[in-house]
Amino acid sequence: MKLTRKQLALPAAVLCALGLVASGCSSTRSYTTHSASQPGASLAEVGKTIPNPGTTGTADEPTSSAAEPTSEKATTTADSKADAAFPVTVTSCDKELTFDKAPENVVILGVSGAAAMKELGVLDRVKYRTGDIRTGAFDAATQAQLEAIPTIAADKLDTGGSKVSTEALLAVNPDLVVGYETGADMDALDKAGVAFYSPNAFCPTTSTGKASFDLVGRELDTFGKIFGLSDKAADTDGVLKGEVATLVxxxxxxxxxxxxxxxxxxxxxxxxxxxxxxxxxxxxxxxxxxxxxxxxxxxxxxxxxxxxxxxxxxxxxxxxxxxxxxxxxxxxxxxxxxxxxxxxxxxxxxxxxxxxxxxxxxxxxxxxxxxxxxxxx
The missing domain is CATH 3.40.50.1980 (Nitrogenase molybdenum iron protein domain)
Incomplete structure (x- = not known):
């Protein structure tokens, strides 16, 4: 296939994801993490919106997600003593994701995964986000930290949440995208070698059965594995269960x-x-x-x-x-x-x-x- 001048200007990962080239494209689900300073779009200024090359979508149910810590500790870089060995494999919907090291350049759709990452002390790994952040869910310090993260332009879904194009995501060179299946093309990202993690609650083919607070522990455990902080995730789950137990x-x-x-x-x-x-x-x-x-x-x-x-x-x-x-x-x-x-x-x-x-x-x-x-x- 002869590529146009406009197509040749696209990053290689985008060409792979769109099926415009075959050589060098990988379908492996083992993801190597990298820093935000590697080739790709440079980091935007704080609060700057990165244009979305396009991709619209609709959803048949409300999306959004989030997670919020209960401690008031300031969010910092994760403990240097990560307690999980790499590579590590987790499941996202019906796919297995293998990480060679903890992600460093994360994109979140809305506030998906933000609370778990804040609780584990790795919210600073989130370099880009999409959508608006409604006040009231997070404490003031976390709200301010999230609002300071540069945004990627995305289309609003009719029932909440946002839809972002594959090109816009690949342009910022992420090593992990956290969101919901209606918010991005998971298969295209997978073909481009970008890990996409979706909480089970948002997976169309996964049933969690009757929900309980045990599911909170499972999600924390998953994020703990991804970032090499399984012990910290378990400790956090114990604190949260204590809060539930004390409710009158x-x-x-x-x-x-x-x-x-x-x-x-x-x-x-x-x-x-x-x-x-x-x-x-x-x-x-x-x-x-x-x-x-x-x-x-x-x-x-x-x-x-x-x-x-x-x-x-x-x-x-x-x-x-x-x-x-x-x-x-x-x-x-x-x-x-x-x-x-x-x-x-x-x-x-x-x-x-x-x-x-x-x-x-x-x-x-x-x-x-x-x-x-x-x-x-």
Whole structure:
């Protein structure tokens, strides 16, 4: 195939991923990490957006992810005493990823994996991100650190999250991309030799069964292996489990539902028993009215919500303010007839405090607990 002048200007990895050349392209899933200073696009100035050459997409369910630490320790470079030997292999959806060393030039979609990496002290390895960061999920210091990371231009998905092109990702020469399967072309990245890790909660072919806080430990364990910090991951999991154990439930066994709301939208989603919404409600002694559905997230209607008529409603959103989220929900026809609305038992939380399983999921349980206490005072 004769390549055009424009195609020849593309990085070799991009040509491989797009199938324009065959020589030198590898399909191996063993990934060698490298520093951000190697050939490829140079690091952008803090806060600068790197243009996206293009790629649009849609999704059929809300995406976003995140994870947030419970300690207030400042994020620094990971311990020099990494306790995991390399190479190390982890599973992402239905693929095995093998790392020769800990990644140093990481891209995250939204805040995917941010909390786990912050908890392990390796958030400084994240050199680029996509999308906006909703306030409220992270402490002020971590929020500021995330906002200072240069962004790669991406298209917004209709139901939350962002979609970034393969060219835009390869241009910044990452050794690891952390995100969700609707946010990037995982196969194209794999062909280009770039590891893409997606939490199991976002894998279309992977079922975690009924969700529990044990899933938080599994995700921490995976990130611990990737960065050679398995012992630290285990210690962190122990601390988080202690936080869950000390919660004093406020739900009295009442019915509840969690809804994903996009400010200004006319539709919403709800969550079944494979979402972290399930254990978050359970630990607060609330019964998920959609717990008999094994799907993580699915379309909901006001008709079904009125039929269930939960005592508590948790509104989740990736965008806008709490007020915008609440106003959108209250604007749905029939919302005023709900018991939870009449009794002022509607709580707004950042979606990142639920899925995928992460330290933020524990924070979500704690924040819901606090909101319930405030509402009855």
């Amino acid at each position: 439930p406020q739900g009295d066994g009442l019915k509840a539902a969690a809804l994903y709301i996009t400010p200004g939208s006319t539709t919403f989603y709800t969550y079944g028993n494979s979402s972290m919404v399930q254990p978050i409600l359970e630990v607060n002694d609330l019964n998920n009215v959609y717990a008999d559905n094994s799907k993580r997230v699915f379309d909901a209607s006001m008709e079904s919500l009125l039929a269930e008529n939960p005592d508590w409603i948790v509104l989740l959103s990736d965008e806008g303010t709490d007020k915008e989220t609440m106003d959108t929900f209250l604007g749905f026809p029939g919302a005023e007839d709900l018991k939870a609305v009449a009794q002022k038992r509607v709580v707004v939380l950042p979606f990142a405090l639920t899925d995928p399983p992460s330290p933020l999921s524990v924070k979500g349980a704690v924040e819901l607990n606090k909101a319930m206490i405030r509402s009855v005072q």
